[in-house]
Amino acid sequence: MDEQLESYITAHSDAEPDYLQRINRATHLRLINPRMLSGHLQGRFLSMLCRILQPKRILELGCYSGYSALCMAEALPEDGELHSIEIDDELEDFIRENLASVSFGKKVKLHIGDALEVIKKLEPSFDLAFIDADKRQYSEYYELILPKLRPGGIILADNTLWDGKVAVPAADKDQQTKSLQNFNEFVAKDERVEKIILPLRDGLTIIRKK
Ligand SMILES: C[S@@+](CC[C@H](N)C(=O)[O-])C[C@H]1O[C@@H](n2cnc3c(N)ncnc32)[C@H](O)[C@@H]1O
Numbered sequence: 001m002d003e004q005l006e007s008y009i010t011a012h013s014d015a016e017p018d019y020l021q022r023i024n025r026a027t028h029l030r031l032i033n034p035r036m037l038s039g040h041l042q043g044r045f046l047s048m049l050c051r052i053l054q055p056k057r058i059l060e061l062g063c064y065s066g067y068s069a070l071c072m073a074e075a076l077p078e079d080g081e082l083h084s085i086e087i088d089d090e091l092e093d094f095i096r097e098n099l100a101s102v103s104f105g106k107k108v109k110l111h112i113g114d115a116l117e118v119i120k121k122l123e124p125s126f127d128l129a130f131i132d133a134d135k136r137q138y139s140e141y142y143e144l145i146l147p148k149l150r151p152g153g154i155i156l157a158d159n160t161l162w163d164g165k166v167a168v169p170a171a172d173k174d175q176q177t178k179s180l181q182n183f184n185e186f187v188a189k190d191e192r193v194e195k196i197i198l199p200l201r202d203g204l205t206i207i208r209k210k
Helices: 003-011 018-030 037-055 067-073 091-101 102-106 116-122 135-148 162-167 175-189
Strands: 057-061 081-086 108-112 126-131 148-159 193-196 204-209
Touching: 003 037, 018 037, 018 067, 018 091, 018 108, 037 067, 037 091, 037 148, 057 067, 057 116, 057 162, 067 091, 067 108, 067 162, 081 091, 081 116, 081 193, 091 102, 091 108, 116 193, 116 204, 126 135, 126 204, 135 148, 135 175, 175 193, 175 204
Parallel strands: 057 081, 057 126, 081 108, 126 148
Antiparallel strands: 148 204, 193 204
């Protein structure tokens, strides 16, 4: 998105809460690839969507520093829970530090492991799932999550426009682009769900199970 327009939008939307500004800064100082974090605009969108939908059980694939998990956990009721799966065990201490910085962080249940394995062990049913882990595995995540989602439940899939690369025809695509193209094609034709791709940040697909 054009930088001037993004500044305008963020200036006229809810501010990034102080605790998230701290996590955002710490992520930039301590981790590589801090651009992976959802950030101000998408974070406020996740939080707003959860306030509207009022999910009680949320599943997240790809915790990283805990930013998006906490955005969604902000809106959870007292007895709500968010299961977040992260494969990189070196992130665990940092994530737990960030979760402990706010009272509602205790609603986030962190699972260190491969999402493809951990999802199978989690009890159904979920009201909302946020897919933001390995871009090459979105189709596998989707098939594992869908049976664990209640009818009317929502899957959010991040980065589905992949910097616009999914829309450009080229023979020598990298694996991540190819996998995201396959995922987008499959979901578009899948009659079990309703779907729309929002051009928010790097593309966010909203999928509703019928
Ligand atoms: C884009 S980052 C997540 C950002 C986070 N959701 C946010 O918005 O703040 C992707 C994360 O997925 C993790 N990841 C990659 N493959 C995974 C897998 N198979 N299972 C669980 N986590 C995985 C990576 O280690 C990385 O921390």
